Structure formats: structure tokens, C-alpha cells
Amino acid sequence: MKTLITGGTVVSSTGSALQDVLVDGETIAAVMAPGSQALGPITADRTIDATSRYVIPGGIDAHTHMEMPFGGTSASDTFETGTRAAAWGGTTTIVDFVVQSHGQRVQDQVAAWHDKAAGNCAVDYAFHQIIGDVNDDSLKAMDELIGEGITSFKLFMAYPGVFLSSDGQILQAMQKGAENGGLIMMHAENGSAIDVLVQQALQRGDTAPYFHGTSRPWQMEEEATHRAIMLADVTGAPLYVVHVSAKQALAQIAKARGAGQNVFGETCPQYLYLSLEDQLGARSDEWGGFEGAKWVCSTPLRARAEGHQDELWTYLRTGDVTSVSTDHCPFCMKDQKEMGIGDFSRIPNGIGSVEHRMDLLFQGVKDGRISLERWVDVCCTTPARMFGLYGRKGIITAGADADIVVYDPEGHTSIGMGPGRTHHMNMDYSAWEGWEIDGHVDLVMSRGEVVVDGGGYVGSKSHGRFVPRSLSQNLI
Numbered sequence: 370m371k372t373l374i375t376g377g378t379v380v381s382s383t384g385s386a387l388q389d390v391l392v393d394g395e396t397i398a399a400v401m402a403p404g405s406q407a408l409g410p411i412t413a414d415r416t417i418d419a420t421s422r423y424v425i426p427g428g429i430d431a432h433t434h435m436e437m438p439f440g441g442t443s444a445s446d447t448f449e450t451g452t453r454a455a456a457w458g459g460t461t462t463i464v465d466f467v468v469q470s471h472g473q474r475v476q477d478q479v480a481a482w483h484d485k486a487a488g489n490c491a492v493d494y495a496f497h498q499i500i501g502d503v504n505d506d507s508l509k510a511m512d513e514l515i516g517e518g519i520t521s522f523k524l525f526m527a528y529p530g531v532f533l534s535s536d537g538q539i540l541q542a543m544q545k546g547a548e549n550g551g552l553i554m555m556h557a558e559n560g561s562a563i564d565v566l567v568q569q570a571l572q573r574g575d576t577a578p579y580f581h582g583t584s585r586p587w588q589m590e591e592e593a594t595h596r597a598i599m600l601a602d603v604t605g606a607p608l609y610v611v612h613v614s615a616k617q618a619l620a621q622i623a624k625a626r627g628a629g630q631n632v633f634g635e636t637c638p639q640y641l642y643l644s645l646e647d648q649l650g651a652r653s654d655e656w657g658g659f660e661g662a663k664w665v666c667s668t669p670l671r672a673r674a675e676g677h678q679d680e681l682w683t684y685l686r687t688g689d690v691t692s693v694s695t696d697h698c699p700f701c702m703k704d705q706k707e708m709g710i711g712d713f714s715r716i717p718n719g720i721g722s723v724e725h726r727m728d729l730l731f732q733g734v735k736d737g738r739i740s741l742e743r744w745v746d747v748c749c750t751t752p753a754r755m756f757g758l759y760g761r762k763g764i765i766t767a768g769a770d771a772d773i774v775v776y777d778p779e780g781h782t783s784i785g786m787g788p789g790r791t792h793h794m795n796m797d798y799s800a801w802e803g804w805e806i807d808g809h810v811d812l813v814m815s816r817g818e819v820v821v822d823g824g825g826y827v828g829s830k831s832h833g834r835f836v837p838r839s840l841s842q843n844l845i
């Protein structure tokens with residue numbers, strides 16, 4: 370099956386040009402000047418007219434948590450519903466986190482995640498490994514996983530008693546990363562100090578979702594980020610700090626990068642757009658003072674008055690924010706977020722955004738925050754390089770997987786559950802209700818197969834495959 374995508378502007382991380390794309394089977398066969406006959410007359414079984422549209426690599430969301438167990442419940446998107454929603458939004462690869470916590474064996478958890486995902490994904494998927502219990506067995510597993518295409522390992526400085534590693538454990542895991550080339554990913558918040566602030570807030574009677582934000586102040590993120598950078602520097606391990614929300618933490622990352630250290634920062638759409646004041650402090654008729662629970666996640670949304678959001682956009686433009694993922698970890702209000710009525714510390718942490726990342730960041734292009742090319746870079750190309758997928762994913766070039774999005778820059782997308790709006794994640798609310806985007810995902814192709822076409826899902830859950838990853842291709 371040959372498909373010719375014609376008339377569109379191919380956008381890469383380095384430039385844009387009118388080009389035709391020939392897809393043969395699962396891969397891209399050629400990228401050509403319009404009307405080019407250089408390869409002889411082109412015969413295609415199907416032609417897709419992309420006139421006045423952008424043709425971009427499929428999005429790579431390098432931070433998702435489908436079906437993740439958390440606080441006595443599980444993230445509400447399964448691999449099936451979550452990858453279908455991803456496809457709707459132009460994301461054709463997710464990298465999900467296998468979870469190992471205390472008392473569990475890493476390799477058992479990897480097997481469990483393969484079981485959950487296999488045969489259930491609309492688009493391709495890969496895995497990172499959470500090491501919640503650093504011990505001899507899990508350190509050995511880190512070596513084994515590199516050979517199995519799981520080449521990045523997430524550690525936690527937050528959540529004492531659940532995922533938190535001591536500085537000594539972090540150092541050991543980083544030494545392993547320095548040795549085997551694995552990338553260390555870090556949730557950088559000072560969890561022990563935060564737990565005290567949380568208990569003190571609850572004792573004062575500050576139990577509403579808003580206080581989730583104020584009990585995790587930016588100092589706790591900056592301090593942990595700095596500590597992680599220092600530990601990485603001692604060991605020589607590459608470090609990728611996930612979901613950075615504080616501008617001060619990014620300043621630490623920028624400083625380390627300036628000194629030539631292999632340190633990278635990720636942020637998420639919620640930290641670029643949403644805030645402590647507007648969301649965590651929100652009240653509605655339906656939910657009253659509990660509405661903010663919709664946006665409880667960690668790191669927390671930050672105060673707009675402190676200027677984090679604007680600075681994050683600046684760091685995104687300059688490159689010290691390396692890429693944008695979603696940290697997609699949805700929970701419904703009913704029966705899930707509701708567990709925290711009267712005690713914000715019991716609200717499951719997470720926001721669902723896997724469907725909207727490409728659109729939300731394209732709005733940044735429309736608003737003059739980032740260039741068109743930087744949009745593709747932070748959403749597709751750099752995540753591919755960062756996590757060892759580049760060449761196969763994240764680029765439109767001959768030989769790459771035909772993961773392609775046709776994007777209409779003059780289209781419009783209304784996000785939310787209301788009439789005429791779009792939302793396909795398995796949640797009973799949208800964290801982005803009422804957001805209007807000046808662009809639209811018209812068509813999505815995953816390995817040569819059209820999965821979303823003209824506003825309809827036409828894919829199948831048997832399509833997506835596990836993609837083994839190489840070591841990072843993005844180190845300094």
C-alpha cells in the first residue's frame with residue numbers, strides 16, 4: 370500500500386518546505402519537491418491532499434501513566450483508551466512508566482506492563498522504568514533492561530514511604546546509569562519536608578485542594594533539583610528532570626547546562642498555562658471549594674503572581690526546557706479525586722492531557738511564544754532523540770516510520786466535554802474545559818495506517834507495538 374501526501378508544508382525542527390511525502394507500507398519511502406519525478410512516475414494507491422496544511426512527525430509523549438496504581442486507585446485511562454485519545458490529538462508514540470515500588474521485583478513489573486499494553490494500543494508505545502526500591506536486585510535489572518529497550522530510569526525525591534529514594538540510593542542508581550549509559554529521570558521535590566508542611570496545613574484546617582499547592586512551595590523543588598544535579602555531577606550520570614514547574618528549578622537546570630553538564634528539563638502544558646490562583650483555587654457550583662482537585666498534580670501548579678508560567682515559556686524557547694510531555698495521569702472526580710474531600714493529601718495526583726499536548730503547544734506558536742519549528746522540536750524530534758527513538762520516530766525522512774500528522778493551522782479545536790467540544794480521555798471532566806485552539810489535527814497516520822481521519826477515529830487497538838529504545842541520542 371503506497372500513500373502520497375501531497376501539497377503540504379513539511380515542518381521539521383530545523384525548517385519548513387513545500388514537500389510531498391511518499392509512504393510505502395509502514396515507512397516513509399521519499400520526501401520530495403512537489404511534483405518531483407526524480408524517482409520516476411509515482412504511483413500511489415491513495416493520495417492525501419494536504420494543501421495549506423502542515424505535515425509533521427507524529428507527536429511523542431515521553432511521560433504517561435496509563436492504568437497507574439496511585440493512592441489506592443488507578444489512573445482512569447487504560448492503554449486502550451489513553452492511546453486512542455493520544456491518536457486523536459496527533460500523538461503517535463507514548464513512553465509509559467513501568468512502576469516498581471517497595472518489595473516488588475523490577476522484572477516482574479516489566480512483564481506486568483507488557484501484559485497490560487500488548488494488543489491494547491492504538492499507537493506505538495515504549496517504557497521507562499520507575500525504580501522505587503533501589504537495591505542489589507533492581508540495580509542489576511537496570512543493566513538487563515538496557516538490552517530490552519528500556520533505557521531510562523525514574524527515581525523519586527518525593528513520596529516518602531512509597532517511591533522516595535534516599536540520597537545514597539539515588540547516588541547508587543546514578544552510578545549505574547553512568548556505567549551502562551541509562552538516563553536517570555528525576556521527580557525533584559523534597560518529599561520529607563513537604564510531608565511535614567502537608568501535615569501542618571491539615572492540622573490548621575487548610576484541607577482544600579488549594580493547599581496542595583501551597584504545601585509544596587517552589588523552594589522544595591529548587592532544592593531537590595539542585596541536589597539531583599550535584600549528585601549527577603559527582604557520578605557523571607545524565608539527568609532528565611521531569612515535570613519542572615518552578616522557574617527557580619529551571620534556573621538551576623540552565624546553570625548546570627551552561628556548565629556543560631548533561632542535565633535536561635521537561636515541562637508540561639499545565640505548568641505553561643495553568644496556575645495556583647486560577648485552577649487550584651477554583652470554585653464551581655457543582656464542586657464548590659473542591660473544584661481545584663481537578664488540577665491536583667505534583668509538582669503543583671505554581672502561582673502566576675510569582676511569574677513561573679512566563680519564564681517557563683522563555684526557557685522553552687531558549688532550549689533549557691528540552692521537551693514538553695504531559696505527565697498524563699488522569700483520575701475522575703467521582704470516586705477518585707473525591708477521596709480527598711476534607712483532606713487534599715488524599716486526592717490522587719494527576720491531570721489528563723495526552724490528547725491535547727500538540728494543540729496546546731501549537732497555540733504557543735499562534736501566540737508568538739515559540740516558533741513553528743520549535744513546536745515540532747519540543748513535541749516530536751527532541752523527545753525522540755532524548756529517549757533513543759530518533760531516526761525511526763520524530764522525523765519525516767526516508768526510512769523513518771510513517772508516523773505523520775496533517776495539521777491545519779487555520780482550523781479550530783474547542784476542548785472539553787461540552788457540546789461541540791473534543792475530549793476522548795476516560796475521565797468525567799476535562800482539565801482543559803473551554804480552551805480554544807487556533808489549529809486542528811486533520812489526519813493522523815501511525816506506521817502507514819490512518820488512525821484518525823477528518824475528525825473520526827478509524828484505528829484499532831491491535832495496531833500499536835512496543836518500541837525498544839536505544840540509549841539517549843541527545844547527550845551533550
Ligand SMILES: [Zn+2]
Binds near residue numbers: 432434696698
Ligand atoms: Zn509522572
